[in-house]
Amino acid sequence: MGVFVFLPLVLPLTAWPIARLAEQHLHPRTATRLLAGVGALMALCSTLCLALIMVVGTAQLPGNPLPDTWSDAAVREAVPYDEVVGKAAIPALVAVAAAAVRTVWRHHRVRRRAERALEGLPPSPVAVLPDDSPYAYALPGGRGPVRGRIVVSTGMLARLDSRERRALFAHERAHLAAGHHRHLLAARLASRANPFLRPLRTAVVYCAERWADEEAAGVIGDRRVTARAVGKAGLVSRGAPFPLAAGFATGPVPRRVAALLGPVPPAGTWPPAFTAAGVALWTAAAGAAVSALSSANSAVVLFLVLKAATPL
Secondary structure: OHHHHHHHHHHHHHHHHHHHHHHHHOOHHHHHHHHHHHHHHHHHHHHHHHHHHHHHHHHOOOOOOOOHHHHOHHHHOOOOOHHHHHHHHHHHHHHHHHHHHHHHHHHHHHHHHHHHHOOOOOOOOEEEEOOOOOOEEEEOOOOOOOOOEEEEEHHHHHOOOHHHHHHHHHHHHHHHHHOHHHHHHHHHHHHHHOHHHHHHHHHHHHHHHHHHHHHHHHHHOOHHHHHHHHHHHHHHOOOOOOOOOOEOOOOOHHHHHHHHOOOOOOOOOOOOOOOHHHHHHHHHHHHHHHHHHHHHHHHHHHHHHHHHHOOO
16 A cells, blocks of 8 residues: 555645636536535545554454464555554544544434424424524424424514515525535534545535525525625524524625626536636545545555455
8 A cells, every 4th residue: 555545644734726617617516516525525535545554553463362373574565654654544434433423413403403493383495483692593303393403583574575585585585495404414524534535524614604695695596695694694693592504694795605606607517627617626636536446445455455354
């Protein structure tokens, strides 16, 4: 394997330029799907890389349950600096697993709390809560006949006119229809697996909101009204009572407003390679492919080495 075993750990450093190019030059729908997918793939590859290195490190510990031959020199030679990185990979992988479990547990806990807050209300697609605090968010899933609800407070509705309310509801319906909560959860888990992927998480949050903004603008047929609704919500909202990512005032609101006041982004999914948007796509695809191939190569090589060292 050589130094290639470390490649999936450092390739996520390309997340920052990939995120910037995607945000600026790709349609929000394409950028959301691309960044969430690339982040998830790179996170899986870096976690696999840690697991492979951990096998070599664990085999060197006294009293471990692995075959003694797995700590032979021939096996250790498969991982450079095996004495240091092998043992360091053990707490690193434990930390990654703990962070992933904690993220999923918090995600489900918040959703259950939000669902309990709506108990007793009629099973309608929209839940209006008598609350002076202005907020609105999309609650995916749910129980009973309603699979996904838009939750909005009377305080938010009071601050918007009728057309702006239509933009709000169209925005939240877009979140539910496109399943943005899955993209956001994937990006959150990826950033927990590898800190270098945190720029992708921020970019996915922004691009998902921009995607919903564009859908809302298309539904009501007026980009300026949608921009005004987003701007008003951003000025008065302090966030939803539950930290759900798909909120109307989530993300960098000034950038969202500026984008809505500009032209409609091109809807093409794969721009020419010699444009800035094409560079964004090809860079992301190449980085993810190299990371996946490096992880696969390391996994196969280590498997063959361990198999050869395993006594019959």
